[in-house]
Amino acid sequence: MGRSAVVAIKYTACPSFKHRCSLQRRVIRADTEIQINNKAKTTVGQLGCGYWGRNLLRVLTQADDVDVRRVIDGAPAAVEHVNSRYPGLETSPDEAVLFDDDDVDAVVIATPAADHYRAARKSLQSGKHTFVEKPLAMNTAEAEALVSLADEEKLVLMAGHTFLYNSAVQEVKNLIDSGDLGEIYYIYSRRVNLGTVRQDVNVLWNLAPHDISIINYWLDDEATSAAATGGTFLQKGIEDVVFATLSFDSGAVANIHLSWLDPQKVRTMTVVGSKKMVVFDDVSADARVTIHDMGVDMPPSQISANLFETFGQFQVAHRHGDTVIPRIPYPEPLAEEMKHFIQCIREGSVPRTGGQHAISVVRSLEMVQACLDETRSRLTA
Ligand SMILES: NC(=O)c1ccc[n+]([C@@H]2O[C@H](COP(=O)([O-])OP(=O)(O)OC[C@H]3O[C@@H](n4cnc5c(N)ncnc54)[C@H](O)[C@@H]3O)[C@@H](O)[C@H]2O)c1
Incomplete structure (x- = not known):
């Protein structure tokens, strides 16, 4: 092939x-x-x-x-x-x-x-x-x-x-590809817990391969710029917490919060589209994917021009529809x-x-790491 x-x-x-x-x-x-x-x-x-x-x-x-x-x-x-x-x-x-x-x-x-x-x-x-x-x-x-x-x-x-073999991740991919969510505005991900503290890699290289792989797959794209900051609290030179923001040429933005020094185990990713919003919760037993038919229906020009004359009109612009939890078979x-x-x-x-997907993940990791190194050197200068 x-x-x-x-x-x-x-x-x-x-x-x-x-x-x-x-x-x-x-x-x-x-x-x-x-x-x-x-x-x-x-x-x-x-x-x-x-x-x-x-x-x-x-x-x-x-x-x-x-x-x-x-x-x-x-x-x-x-x-x-x-x-x-x-x-x-x-x-x-x-x-x-x-x-x-x-x-x-x-x-x-x-x-x-x-x-x-x-x-x-x-x-x-x-x-x-x-x-x-x-x-x-x-x-x-x-x-x-x-x-x-x-x-x-x-x-x-x-x-x-x-995660690309996880049926819940695939369900979100299908929703995005079918256009059900509309234009994807932004994604944010939290992968935190009081977890295994590794010495060989920082929390970025340990956990973010998952988030970046999922985001690249969902968007069928790769970030072209990044901003990031992190904290090295437990081990010198090894980030325990990272906040990274990735920007895509489509205009989409993704934010990733990673930590192995956190009181709660959280594995959620939220996708906000122009039509609907979706939450993927990998640790939920009964609601791995939740689809919210919510959004703002007014044309962007009207929103940005602040053309709401009454509080009633402002509320009408917000759409609160059904919340759906699809039944998804879950093979390991x-x-x-x-x-x-x-x-x-x-x-x-x-x-x-395959190789191309894996390279796209490593490239983004390297880009975020460069941001962390740059921030750290500025702080210690
Ligand atoms: N896909 C996932 O969800 C997921 C989850 C956890 C870990 N991982 C990945 O799995 C890999 C291993 O992580 P881990 O948590 O099992 O680490 P680990 O330290 O528990 O295990 C690594 C094992 O490799 C052995 N080893 C080291 N060098 C070797 C060599 N040259 N030849 C043969 N054996 C060697 C060690 O003796 C050890 O038993 C990492 O790359 C990690 O990123 C993936």
């Missing part, structure tokens, strides 16, 4: 806004085909079996069309986990036994983010279709290099942007994600969260 046009974007600090960063676009075109591998069972090896890798291993071992060959992780806790839950499944601390095994078709990588580029490069160079947890890499140049390598080798490269997103990876290998197709 042919690959579509690729838009690569380079960021530069914008001189007119001290802590605002923007992008310069350049276009690269790649047209390659992916090898088709439609064996009855796809043979998979996994690299990294920590907190998240265990979830990946669970869904892989439950899939009928997957044969998990071995797990590479030298940590005693990982080895103990595999031995106790999956007797007979081989473990090794030596990744060469995985990459040199010609029977292995694909590799799933769930090592810490800083290792993704190295591990994915090795995997692709060994001729394996490759799934890499988010983020694909820690900078755009490395993400682009991985995508070029996958193209050259005609292999599937997919990033673990799990991670199982859907792995199913998609295997399907892409069997069909030779480009994943929804």
